Amino acid sequence: MKNVLIGENLLPEVKPEESLLRREEFRVFSASSAEEALNILRSGKIDLMVVDLDMPRMGGDKLCSIVREEKACGRVFVILVCSGRKLDLLRCDRCGADSYLTRPLEPAAVFDKISHLLGVPRRKDRRVLVRIAVNGRFRSKPFFCGARDLSASGIRFEADKTLAKGDIITCSFFIPDGERIEAEGEVVRVVYGEAKAYNYGVRFTSLAPEAKTAIEEFVRRQTAEENALA
DSSP states (O other), X not given: OEEEEEEGGGHHHHOGGGSGGGSTTEEEEEESSXXXXXXXXXXXXXXXXXXXXXXXXXXXXXXXHHHHHOGGGOSOEEEEEEOOOHHHHHHHHHTTOSEEEESSOOHHHHXXXXXXXXXXXXXXXXXXXXXEEEOSTTOOOOEEEEXXXXXXXXXXXXXXXXXXXXXXXXXXEEOTTSOEEEEEEEEEEEEEOSTTOEEEEEEEEEOOHHHHHHHHHHHHHHHHHHHHHO
């Protein structure tokens, strides 16, 4: 069992109840302030925490520094969430944080970071072949690419095409053993990946109710299969 502490203000973005953090090997705690988080951490039972760099009253970097100094907290992996500005990254580095995440947060990216630090293997991704039509500033011919981490709220895909944060795209794909889905979405995250490719996080902005239901059912089946293998 891995105990993960997440700042209460981050819960709407991390969505642990909808992500793989709901797997049986995780137990999620929350704290509304750095002081409350510190009290939980002093139990010595937390393996990793994800908190905001700019928590009220006591920043996440100050909290991290205290955790590093107090033996009662044990060895805790620390992930700080920040804006990505140079000064923020410097604060993350100086306090001894193990890693950082920049906004906007993508639940799948959060779990990737957590699973890497805790040595928890990722199970089979929810992968589909998706046709992308770009309606934004880098308009191009439609292209196909592999997408993963599909949910009713969005999708993540990798491509060597140049897109910009804020671009509006149209996604078209088939759910395995299911129907064709068409959805409009906005690029909310751009990360340079390997082999000259980019990882894009897309938030669906227009999705028919029946398509949402079909995706949720697909995710439910996948999750049930994962839990059966646990």
